[in-house]
Amino acid sequence: GAVVSQHPSWVICKSGTSVKIECRSLDFQATTMFWYRQFPKQSLMLMATSNEGSKATYEQGVEKDKFLINHASLTLSTLTVTSAHPEDSSFYICSARDDPEEQFFGPGTRLTVL
Amino acid sequence: QQQVKQSPQSLIVQKGGISIINCAYENTAFDYFPWYQQFPGKGPALLIAIRPDVSEKKEGRFTISFNKSAKQFSLHIMDSQPGDSATYFCAAWDSGTYKYIFGTGTRLKVLA
Numbered sequence: 001g002a003v004v005s006q007h008p009s010w011v012i013c014k015s016g017t018s019v020k021i022e023c024r025s026l027d028f029q030a031t032t033m034f035w036y037r038q039f040p041k042q043s044l045m046l047m048a049t050s051n052e053g054s055k056a057t058y059e060q061g062v063e064k065d066k067f068l069i070n071h072a073s074l075t076l077s078t079l080t081v082t083s084a085h086p087e088d089s090s091f092y093i094c095s096a097r098d099d100p101e102e103q104f105f106g107p108g109t110r111l112t113v114l
Numbered sequence: 115q116q117q118v119k120q121s122p123q124s125l126i127v128q129k130g131g132i133s134i135i136n137c138a139y140e141n142t143a144f145d146y147f148p149w150y151q152q153f154p155g156k157g158p159a160l161l162i163a164i165r166p167d168v169s170e171k172k173e174g175r176f177t178i179s180f181n182k183s184a185k186q187f188s189l190h191i192m193d194s195q196p197g198d199s200a201t202y203f204c205a206a207w208d209s210g211t212y213k214y215i216f217g218t219g220t221r222l223k224v225l226a
Contacts, residue, residue, distance in 0.1 A: 006157075034213070043203060043216045044158070093157050103148070103214060105157035 002028045004096045006106035013084055014114055021079045021109045023094030029074035030096035034103070035067075038091045050077045084113045118144075118206050120217030127224050133191040135220045137204035140185060144206035144215070149178065149189045152201045152219075161202075162189070194224045 003026040013019050023033055032051055036044040048069050050056045056069035066088075068080040077096075081088055093108040119138045127133045137147075146165055150158035164171045164178040164187065171178045177190040191198055204217040 004157075032212070041219075041221075043218045046213060049213060091155075095157075102160065102163070104160065105150070108155070108157040110155070 002026075002096070002098050002102075002104045004030075004094065004104045004106040006094055006109050008109060009107060010110040010112075012112045012114065015085050016083055018080055018082045019084055019111060021081075021092055021094075021111075023077045023079070023096070023106050025075045025096040025104075028096070028098050030077075030098065031074065032097040033071060033077040034095045034097070035069060035077075035079050036093045036095065038093060038108075040091075044093065047079075081111065084111070086113045089113045118204060118215050118217045120204050120220060122220060123218070124221045125223070127194045127222065129194065129196060129224055129226050131194050131224075133194045133198065133222055133224070134188060135202055135204070135222075136186065136188045137217050138184075138186045139206050139215075141206070141208065141210075141215075142185075143208050143210035145209050146207035147178070147180065147187050148205050148207075148214075149176075150203045150205065152203065158203060191222075194222075196224045196226045199223050 005024045007022045035047045038044050047062045048056045048058045050069050050071040052071045052074050058064045071077040089112050095103045095105045097103050148163035149161045151161050152158040162173045162176045164180050166182050175192045180187045202220045205214045
């Protein structure tokens with residue numbers, strides 16, 4: 001299957017700082033990437049859908065000014081958590097869609113905000 | 115209508131046994147049904163997937179059974195092994211909204 005990488009795999013930051021997470025499709029071009037958030041022992045919660053060259057589409061209840069998503073190329077999408085607070089601590093997972101419907105997940109990024 | 119209902123929430127199986135996880139949906143716009151395996155601290159990995167024009171798909175020890183009329187599909191893990199202990203998510207691709215809808219997950223534990 002296709003490979004999706006995420007960087008960093010874990011990050012600890014102080015409250016009020018911003019954190020950027022990168023998601024890359026390594027061996028295919030992804031016109032669409034998805035960002036998910038997962039709390040312990042829960043399912044994946046879709047945050048936003050990111051299409052190359054256009055603005056991300058955010059799910060209801062997700063603050064677009066707090067979670068900035070940029071999809072600058074067919075292989076890279078970034079999620080920036082701005083002014084992070086402890087309640088933003090979570091496991092963030094990206095995925096990239098290969099045509100037509102197959103979706104491949106990255107390994108996830110564990111964010112801890114102190 | 116946007117939900118995928120998954121059961122059971124947790125499952126304990128003896129080594130060598132069959133693990134069965136079930137999912138049900140209502141939205142007829144769902145037209146692709148993957149199963150994902152997730153280990154703690156890792157991203158989900160695609161296991162196997164099926165389209166609604168097929169009633170069964172088998173890959174190694176993993177089989178998806180699909181009942182289009184009942185809007186149900188299930189994952190069977192044959193000869194379950196301790197290494198299969200993980201959380202399994204069913205999902206459905208919504209061709210109307212172009213996103214995946216995930217089940218709530220099943221935590222499988224296979225006893226040695």
